[in-house]
Amino acid sequence: MxxxxxxxxxxxxxxxxxxxxxTPSKTQSPAxxxxxxxxxxxxxxxxxxxxxxxxxxxxxxxxxxxxxxxxxxxxxxxxxxxxxxxxxxxxxxxxxxxxxxxxxxxxxxxxxxxxxxxxxxxxxxxxxxxxxxxxxxxxxxxxxxxxxxxxxxxxxxxxxxxxxxxxxxxxxxxxxxxxxxxxxxxxxxxxxxxxxxxxxxxxxxxxxxxxxxxxxxxxxxxxxxxxxxxxxxxxxxxxxxxxxxxxxxxxxxxxxxxxxxxxxxxxxxxxxxxxxxLSSLPSLPSSDGNGHKGLILGVSFSASAAMILLASVAFYIVRKTWNSDVIEPWELEVGPHRFPYEELRKATHGFRDKELLGFGGFGRVYRGILPNSNTQVAVKRILNGSKQGLQDFVSEVSTIGRLRHRNLVQLLGWCRRRSDLLLVYDFMPNGSLDKYLFDEPKSILSWEQRFKIIKGVASGLLYLHEEWEQAVIHRDIKAANVLLDAELNGRLGDFGLAKLYEHGANPTTTRVVGTLGYLAPELTKTGKPTTASDVFAFGALLLEVVCGRRPVEQKALPEELILVDWVWEKWTLGSILEVVDPRLGGQFNEVEAVMLLKLGLICSNSSPQIRPSTRQVVRYLEGELVLPEKALPPDGNYDIKKGSGGGTGLDDCTHSYRSSSYYDKVTMWSSTMDEGDHDLEAGLTSPASGSSISDCR
CATH class of the missing domain: 2.60.120.200 (Jelly Rolls)
Known part of the structure; x- marks a missing residue:
């Protein structure tokens, strides 16, 4: 009834x-x-x-x-x-x-x-x-x-x-x-x-x-x-x-x-x-936590049957509550999707080592397959000792989870179980870009693939800086944080260090975090991350992709090799194409290579005012703008050998990664899966200034 x-x-x-x-049949026409x-x-x-x-x-x-x-x-x-x-x-x-x-x-x-x-x-x-x-x-x-x-x-x-x-x-x-x-x-x-x-x-x-x-x-x-x-x-x-x-x-x-x-x-x-x-239409079903299925049953119960059902439901709820985490009120406001812990445990086969993709300062990352949809995901399990407060971290995740761009790794959801936090991301079957550039790569990326990856990362970075509702400063752009999907498209990931600001707002001072070789020089002085400091890191990434070398190398030479200085020196000597990754076997577009190397040098300039904006970077890569005819040196001021214009020479020029003794003693804290990451919050000392990096706030 x-x-x-x-x-x-x-x-x-x-x-x-x-x-x-x-209703007319197929041979009839409606009047x-x-x-x-x-x-x-x-x-x-x-x-x-x-x-x-x-x-x-x-x-x-x-x-x-x-x-x-x-x-x-x-x-x-x-x-x-x-x-x-x-x-x-x-x-x-x-x-x-x-x-x-x-x-x-x-x-x-x-x-x-x-x-x-x-x-x-x-x-x-x-x-x-x-x-x-x-x-x-x-x-x-x-x-x-x-x-x-x-x-x-x-x-x-x-x-x-x-x-x-x-x-x-x-x-x-x-x-x-x-x-x-x-x-x-x-x-x-x-x-x-x-x-x-x-x-x-x-x-x-x-x-x-x-x-x-x-x-x-x-x-x-x-x-x-x-x-x-x-x-x-x-x-x-x-x-x-x-x-x-x-x-x-x-x-x-x-x-x-x-x-x-x-x-x-x-x-x-x-x-x-x-x-x-609208007033004559039926009411929406009320949520019962199981897909709004309550109205489909349509079964009439006698009073005794109803009592039995209520007792069974009460027992079920008590048992589930006893065996599950208590959800605190603030968690109800957090998005995106909140996964049940048991679902992620099954997806990763109990977080077994066989599914381990990598680990770093924040925790371990596992491959998983969601049981209900057979979707492959990457599950990052945050370590209990993480210094960031759980509620603050999840609040930040709630915002980052709303980012949507084809060149960003999508945060799909999260889970909290007692003091553990788990983050669920799109699974990138080809892993991180650094595995294709350094040491003994799993395979050699062609020039066309490298150029497409660079353009994709630049597009994602433009979205973060200018096109989303707030400005997002990534703060940890590097090859290890660029992941490759099944078609080898570059996707910028790992937003554990990201900061959000209203467009046009003045960034606040914070602790200096990031990875050695990618930190803009002004960060150690002001402690204020900006879009320009992200562009500096992107410049280092550009040079990495073209040269197949890390920003700072110590193994191959008696002294460390600073990639940006080496590229600039080759530029001034007129032999810039010698820096292109030799593993390409000479199969690359020379015009594009010169353009990328010049753009990398400009982005790596020590003066943030000289670096291009992210939108300009994208327009350079798309061929909509032509780069300046002359490439500026990394510090914008010095002569390659003796210095000029009252500036310092090459040996005196300080980059954020210039001192080898500093490099020996300090590894920047990062949210990536690099082994041995540490937090500079402890106050390690720079031999150049005697001051703690954590003083720059």
């Missing part, structure tokens, strides 16, 4: 379902203005993936499982053209939806209203593909797919504008047009943003006028259709639509999940769809 709460919904279905009794209202029952919908209808009639496309997809199309095809072909018909639809993220404000990934030649969508993928397409069929005219996406994740592969947008997709998921989700105030051009993943019930209207070739999309949290569209797009869908098409919805989740609900739906060919009365 239907409850009083759900009865209005079923009345609405009964009233509007009548036209379905006379102008005829309304097709889709009552959500299994009888008139075709499902795929995890889509299902809950007991009260709500269509749920996905639950809060990771990397899931779901779609539901009306079972019968709808005629969009006359038998002779020609212009596509006008259509109108209204539907009410709700996106309930597993964790507040961290949605994934979104849903679409879709019109497709097929109701099966073979090969469709989850995550950024929204359960609609896959990587091999993007952009194919043969797809015959039209969709309006309601996207809650910013995907850079598809040039998404933000993580709260509406887009028009034609045969691809790179939107033809997209806008921030919102509503225009009456008689006002001000857009009021509506957050799609807020969990609120939102009504959407999609109207296509085939005579004007105009598509309009509107959304509102009310039952009243806004007068002004939030998205208008001029398009002729005649080439997209075939005579008959299927109409419905798709959705997906990724490494973060949301439940995607459709509460009600009306659709019309050559007419206006009826707006929905």
């Amino acid at each position: 239907a409850s009083a709460q759900t009865l209005p919904f079923f009345l609405w279905v009964v009233i509007l379902i009548a036209p379905l009794l006379t 102008p203005g005829e309304i097709f209202s889709r009552g959500f029952t299994a009888a008139n919908l075709s499902f795929g993936g995890g889509a299902e209808v809950l007991q009260n009639g709500i269509l749920r496309l996905t639950n809060d499982s990771l990397r899931a997809l779901g779609h539901a199309f009306y079972s019968s095809p709808v005629r969009f053209k006359n038998p002779s072909g020609g212009r596509a018909a006008s259509f109108s639809t209204a539907f009410a939806f709700s996106i309930v993220p597993q964790y507040p404000s961290l949605g994934g990934h979104g849903f679409t209203f879709a019109i497709s030649r097929s109701r099966e969508l073979p090969g469709a993928l989850p995550s950024q593909y929204l359960g609609l397409m896959n990587s091999s069929d993007l952009g194919n005219f043969s797809n015959h797919i039209f969709a309006v996406e309601f996207d809650t994740v910013q995907d850079y592969d598809f040039a998404d504008i933000n993580d709260n947008h509406i887009g028009v997709d034609i045969n691809s998921l790179a939107s033809n047009k997209s806008v921030t989700a919102g509503i225009f105030a009456e008689n006002n051009s001000t857009l009021k943003e509506i957050y799609l993943k807020s969990g609120a019930v939102i009504q959407a209207w999609v109207d296509y006028d085939s005579l004007k070739n105009q598509l309009d999309v509107r959304i509102s949290k009310s039952s009243v259709k806004p007068t002004r569209a939030v998205l208008s797009f001029n398009v002729d869908l005649s080439e997209v639509f075939e005579d008959y098409m299927f109409v419905g919805f798709t959705a997906s989740t990724g490494l973060l999940a949301s439940c995607h609900y459709i509460m009600g739906w009306s659709f019309s060919i050559n007419g206006q769809a009826k707006s929905l009365d």
